Amino acid sequence: MTKETSPIEQFLAPLAKIARKHRDIEGLVFWGGPDGWDASPSEALEAEEIAFxxxxxxxxxxxxxxxxxxxxxxxxxLRLCFWQDGDPPPAVALPWRVDASGRWTP
Known part of the structure; x- marks a missing residue:
């Protein structure tokens, strides 16, 4: 019998797969709110911490x-942006490019 996955687990599955494949990748956490987005990450997560x-x-x-x-x-x-109120994060700026992405809105 297989365990049914929740919508959150399904959303995070590609992110967890990337973290397993690139074990040395960091997750840079950015916070947004009604006043906009922080320009610098608040913290850097190790690959195994990201999905949790x-x-x-x-x-x-x-x-x-x-x-x-x-x-x-x-x-x-991995750029990880979180917010409750306000606008979604701005696009990733050049010279960076986005190879994969996802957005969760409750």
């Missing part, structure tokens, strides 16, 4: 936008 950290916030009703950010041939980091 995000799951708790999604359960608590936060929005999330994640992006696998790359430059050149290799991924550089």
């Amino acid at each position: 950290y995000a799951e708790g916030l999604l359960i608590d009703g936060f929005h999330m936008d994640w992006a696998l950010v790359a430059e050149g041939d290799a991924p550089d980091h």
Whole structure:
């Protein structure tokens, strides 16, 4: 018998897969709100912390936008944006590019 996965688990599955594949990748956490977005990350998560950290916030009703950010041939980091009120995060700026992404809105 297989366990049915929740919508949050389904949303986080690609993110967890990236973290397993790129074990040295960091998750840079950005916070947004009614006054806009912080320009610098509030913290950097190790690959194995990323999905667990995000799951708790999604359960608590936060929005999330994640992006696998790359430059050149290799991924550089995962941009993890969380907010409850206000606008979604701005697009990733050049010279960075987004190789994969997802957005959760409760």
